[in-house]
Amino acid sequence: MKHDAFDVVVIGGGHAGAEAAHAAARAGAITALVTMRKDTIGVMSCNPAIGGLGKGHLVREIDAMGGIMGLAADMSGIQFRLLNRRKGPAVRGPRTQSDRALYKAAIQFFLAAQEGLTVIEGEVADLVLADGRIAGVELSDGAIIPAGSVVLTTGTFLNGVIHIGDQKTAGGRMGDRPSVRLADRLRALDLPLGRLKTGTPPRLRASSIAWEKLEMQQADDEPALFSFLSDRPHVRQIACGITYTNQQTHDIINDNLSRSAMYGGHIEGIGPRYCPSIEDKVVRFADKASHQIFLEPEGLDCDTVYPNGISTSLPEDVQRSYVHSIVGLEKAEILQPGYAIEYDFVDPQNLDPSLQLRAIPGLFLAGQINGTTGYEEAAAQGLMAGLNAALRARNSRSVILSRAQAYIGVMIDDLVTRGVAEPYRMFTSRAEYRLSLRADNADQRLTEMAGALGLITxxxxxxxxxxxxxxxxxxxxxxxxxxxxxxxxxxxxxxxxxxxxxxxxxxxxxxxxxxxxxxxxxxxxxxxxxxxxxxxxxxxxxxxxxxxQQRDVSAMLRDEAQQIPSHIDYSDIGGLSNELKGKLQRVRPVTVAQAARIDGMTPAALALILSRIRQDERRSA
Amino acid sequence: MHTIFALATARGKSGVAVIRISGPAAHEIGSGLAGSLPQAGQAGLRVLRNATGAVLDQALVLRFDEPRSFTGEDVVELQLHGSIAVIRAIEAAISGTGLARMAEAGEFTRRALLNGNLDLAQVEGLSDLIAAETEAQRRQAQELFSGAMRGFADMCRHDLVRATALIEATIDFADEDVPVDVSPEVGALIDKVISRIAEQLGGYQAAERIRSGFEVAIIGPPNAGKSTLINKIAGRDIAITSEFAGTTRDVLEVRIDLNGLPVTFLDTAGLRESDDVIERIGVARARSRASGADLRILLIDGLQAQGDFDPGIAVDLRYMTKSDVTGSGISAVNGDGIDQLLADVSRILMDRVSGATLASHERHRQALERAHALMMVGRSCFIEGSVGAEILALHLRDAVGALDSLIGRVDVEAVLGEIFAQFCIGK
The missing domain is CATH 1.10.10.1800 (tRNA uridine 5-carboxymethylaminomethyl modification enzyme MnmG/GidA)
Structure with missing residues (x-):
């Protein structure tokens, strides 16, 4: 079977894929989103919340460019809270608990309503290349979908392996198959793949929790929403419960440490330092007598609770006993055990700043495949990858946001310039110009530009x-x-x-x-x-x-304007240390400003690169 | 990158002369001259020949491989017999290969800097070391060259990164198990860094003086014996002396090594009212140079009743002269008390340099002043609580930026790394 040709094909219907497909279609590209299961588009696989510090900024920026995450969060938000309300306005971050079902429904609604966007159910088994460029994708049934550009958003599905204790099953998410053939194909393409790990806590039955014993956290009286189009929450607001681990919890975990997938040596992937499993917390911070747990209802009419703070890869029976040791959870019923998941990612230093893989023109990557964690990080990359895929399909110049313009620009620059050593999460402290990159002015920074690109209504x-x-x-x-x-x-x-x-x-x-x-x-x-x-x-x-700070910004933008020709040969610039040469070859910075941000770069080395650019210019003049 | 070469020792007749070759073709040139090179890091005796096979010299040849050399590049050093003709012949042979050019002044050091073998402060230390004339200067330059400035900056940076991390933790992880009130530790860290920087700045002037030298002005009424004294200190006649008052018109200088300190003594015109235009200019100059000097010695003519002479500026030491006639005080004629005078000067200057710090260049001072000013602003914001944590963090980052001109650059990963090592982040 042969499908119609598309300008852009997006593989994956998670937060990156949905935003990518919507953005590509908004930009005028005839777009297809290919997913294994239509009904899982927009699923929140991990915690039922959107936003937070740094992350809330990303959502506002996505919204300012006409994206769908902010609107979906507003439509499904059941506990809006502005974090850091008592701190400076630049570092306040909107956050909400979301009703999972409502969130998913909102995303699916927006995709269905978008003109020029088709959703195709199927498993992508292969990429179709022609002359080293992307030409389309091949489904597992052999059907070919021709495409000008392809956006790959595999999330945790690329060679996904789920660990519960010493039990190991292949899977992209609990209950879903992994993408093994695509992973094999990417390996065959000789892409530098690495392995990362993340985890989730056991899910609890809401009606089995003794809520009356717990301290409750209410939503804000004056909710701060995500979208610049929203005025008030769409649904009822709820409270979350707060409880704590105790000495008994820690003893149970310590006694069974060797049975955890992590400590039993079953996991090679690197997990994020800022989202440790409960076993990690107990081991690394042994002097802490207790850790906080937020009990987050997964929806308004849903009997599932997400206990935020106790993700784990311990066996099920241990999970049950440590959960029961916690106040309020003595009789809690586990609906789904917690698990750790390992997956492949591509070293993002192999991407150009438009998120296109340098080795395969036309192939864009977004989300966890680039080593990030979080819905918001994924969606923000999806937006830019989808937009740039659409622009490429019609031979237009790509759009790159600078570090002085948006958190999105900071994140993508960090990824492609410095790579990742652990799953990358947005923090406000990553943004050196954070006093001007505020959640309240995301539209002032981005909406006009998005309008010129035809992205907004x-x-x-x-x-x-x-x-x-x-x-x-x-x-x-x-x-x-x-x-x-x-x-x-x-x-x-x-x-x-x-x-x-x-x-x-x-x-x-x-x-x-x-x-x-x-x-x-x-x-x-x-x-x-x-x-x-x-x-x-x-x-x-x-x-x-x-x-x-404006002086620093101007200096950076000046360096940003100084392009480095893509054919420059670093091996032949004397005076550069071998270590720096290696990094420059790997990152292949597009501008002098980007080169300056490579870890270990010195002013002297930059001067050498600049003088080489000048020499080459003179020679070719 | 070109291969460069240069004579590393002074040009002229000498026991040994060293030619250094550095760059990608250094080994090729070296083995061309010597037939073969020793192992990296080792020396070997070789006969050096030119392209036609003619013997030029027998030399000790040293080989270094990048990055373990002074410049960080491949290096060959030739220890030749120190003959002008030999040096010329070897230089011609190296040039003749077409593989290398003569180095420009400072080019080897510049390459060491570019390759990260030396930091900027070390380069300054090296240049001070080469210029050092006295023991105190040598010690000072040696310390700078050893990388002590990087050590200092790293120490400050470590504390500032820690303080920034504490503040950032309360911002980025407000929802997590991080301490809410980090102010006692942040305050202590800020104060610690401020006092370290202040200490450096406090010792700057003394350090700078060790580097550039002290000035000691000899002043007094006419004919008090100032020029006689300066000739005695110099050990030769540099000033004209006569029995006529007002012989010295201009300021004369003598530079000596005083117990390891570089000291310049100034002989000045006798201080008096005069109708002579030239002498008036001389007296004005004497006053102005003396007031700019580090130390002022007032000489009083022991033969005249000048005990209440007022030079018009504060003086540090006072002596009665002509003790060879009067029997008390000092005499530059027979040397009475001169050792004591020099010991007095030395004692005062030694006392002043005891607080000398690492910062000895104007560049260091500027960077430290900038960091200090930013830290003080940050500190007062912090104490008054008048600005938010995000603004305090900005001040601290800028202060690190100022220290960056002495070392590398602050990096958000360093801040986050500190946060993660310290706190249990993650719900």
Whole structure:
């Protein structure tokens, strides 16, 4: 059987695949999403939550570019909480618990509604290449789908192996087959594959938990949503329970350590340091008497609870006994045991910054296959891979977000430049310009660009225009007039009488000055919407620091503009250490700025590379 | 990258002369001249011949393989007989291969820097070492060359990374089992780094003086014996002396090694009111040089009643001269008390350099000042609690950036690594 030709074929229907397919279709590409099972598209395989610190920023950015994750999270959100609410606005991260069923339904709804997007059920068994470039995919039934570009999002399915104690089964997720043939094919292509590991906790029956004994965590009274299009949650909000491990729990785990897949030596993949299994926590932090567990309901009408904090690869009977040692879980029924899963990933240093595999033009990779962890990281890569696959299919220039522009840019640059040593997760501390990369201004950073690429709807365009107008109006009020210290003092602002005249914006930058002061000083300012006022206060707070960082940003962008020709031969640049030569050959940085971020790079080595570029330019001139 | 070569010893007649060849063709050139090269890191006696087979010299040949050489490249060193003609002949033979060119000044060191064999502070230390004239200078340069500056910067960086990690942990892992209040440790770390940097800056002036030398001005009324004293210190007649007051008009300098310290003594015009335009200029110069000097010695003519002479500027040491006539004080004529005078100067200067630190170059001072200023801003923000953790983290990162000009660069992986080693992250 032969299918119609597509501009873009996306393999996989997880968070990366769904976002990739939707983005490619939005960008105007005739797109197919191929998945083993249609009904698992948009499944949350791990914890039932979206967002968090750094991750919430990613979701806002995906949304600002017209993506679907933020909207799906808002439609399914059952416990919205803004993390770091008491810290600076730049490091606040929206998060929600999601109803699994509602989330999946929302994603499937958006994919079905997207013009130019077809979902095909089938297992991709092979990639079709022509002249070393991607030409399509072959399904396990032998059918060929011709494609201009292909986005591969295999998640944990590539050679997936599930471990429970010493039991080992091949699988991409509990209950699903792994992609073995595709993994063999990728091995045959001589791609540098590595092995990573992640894990999940046992799932508990909600009605078997003694909730009355537990401390409960409520949703925020004023929920912070993800999408710039959303105004309020769609469904009822619920609370999560909190409990703790204790000495008895730790004793049970310690006594059975050798029976864990991890400590029994069955696992070779590297797990994330920031998401350790309960056995890891007990061993590595032996002096801690207890660890916190969040009991997260998986949905509004669902009897399953996700106990966040006790992922494990211990055998089932041990899982049962340590769960029962925990307050509130004495009689908890395990619906599905926890497990560790190992899977293949491709060293992302083999990708160019558009997420295209350098060795096979037209083949884009996104999500866990690139060594990341997390739904949000996967979706953000999916968005960029899908977009760039579509752009390539129509011979347009790829879109690369810089580190000064978006968390997405930070993440992709980290991946392709530095590679990964453990599953990569977004943190705000990875973003050196985080004071300007805020969740509240993701649209200001990205929506206009997304609009020019045709990625966003008219509704979003309009909403964005209204927000920008309101911001401009408010900024105008705050900057229009200058106030003497005396005038400020009359408005209740304690300030040194230094004779310096200051604008509303300048005054708002002082720690003790708030919006109420502005209303006294500039009555017209109260016309602006609460969101606008809040955002202008944030702008004022960071103004001086953002200006200070602007010099670094300009320097970086200058280096970013200095391209390194792809044919440069590092082996023949004298004065470069062999170690650096090896790294440069592997990463093949596209710009001088990217080269500068390679681990161990020195200014002197950069100078050598620059002088080689100049030499080559002179020679060819 | 070209292969370079140069004479590493001073040009001229000498016992041994060393020619160094560095670069990808160094071994090829070396074996061409010597027939064969010894093992890497070893020396061997070889007969050197030119392309036509003519014997040029018998030499000790050393071979180094990259990266274990001074430059980090392949290196061959030829220890020749120190004859001008031999050196010329070998240089001609090397040039004749067409494989190497003469090195530019400092090029071997520059390559060592490029290849990461030396850091920037070590290069400065090496250049100080080569220029060192006195024992104190040698010790100072040796320390810098040994990589002590990197050690200092690494120590500060370690504490700053730790402080940043503590702050970042409260930001990025707010939902996890991390301590909520990290301020006592962060405060202690900030103070520790500030005091280390302040200590470096406090000793900078003394260190810089060891490197560039001290100035000791000899001042006093006319005819007090200043020029006689400077001639005595120099051990030769550099200043004209006469019985006429106002003989010295300009400032004369004598540089000596005083117990290991480089010290320049200044002979100045006698301080008095004068109608003579030239002498007036000389007196003004004397005052200005003396006030800029590290130490001022006031000489009083023991034959005149000048006990209450006021030079107009503060002085550190005071002596009555002409003891050969008066019987008390010092005399540059018979040498009375001169050793004591030099010992007094030496004692004061030694006392001053005892606080000398590693930072001895203007570049070091600037980087340290910048880091210090940023740390102080960060510290006051921290104490007042006026800014959020994300802004405090920015100040600390910038401070590390300032220290970066002494060493490498801070890296978010280092911060995260510290967090993960310390706290149990992960629900």
């Amino acid at each position: 008219q509704e979003r365009q309009q909403r964005f225009a209204v927000k920008m107008d309101d911001l401009a109006l408010g900024r105008g009020f705050l900057e229009a007039s200058l106030f003497t210290p005396r005038e400020a003092a009359e408005a209740g602002i304690a300030i040194s009488q230094d004779g310096q005249r200051r604008s509303g914006m300048d005054l708002l930058a002082f720690p003790d000055v708030d919006l109420a002061h502005m209303d006294v000083l500039i009555p017209a300012f109260s016309q602006c919407t609460p969101a606008t006022r809040e955002q202008l206060a944030t702008e004022a707070l960071y103004k001086t620091y953002v200006a200070r």
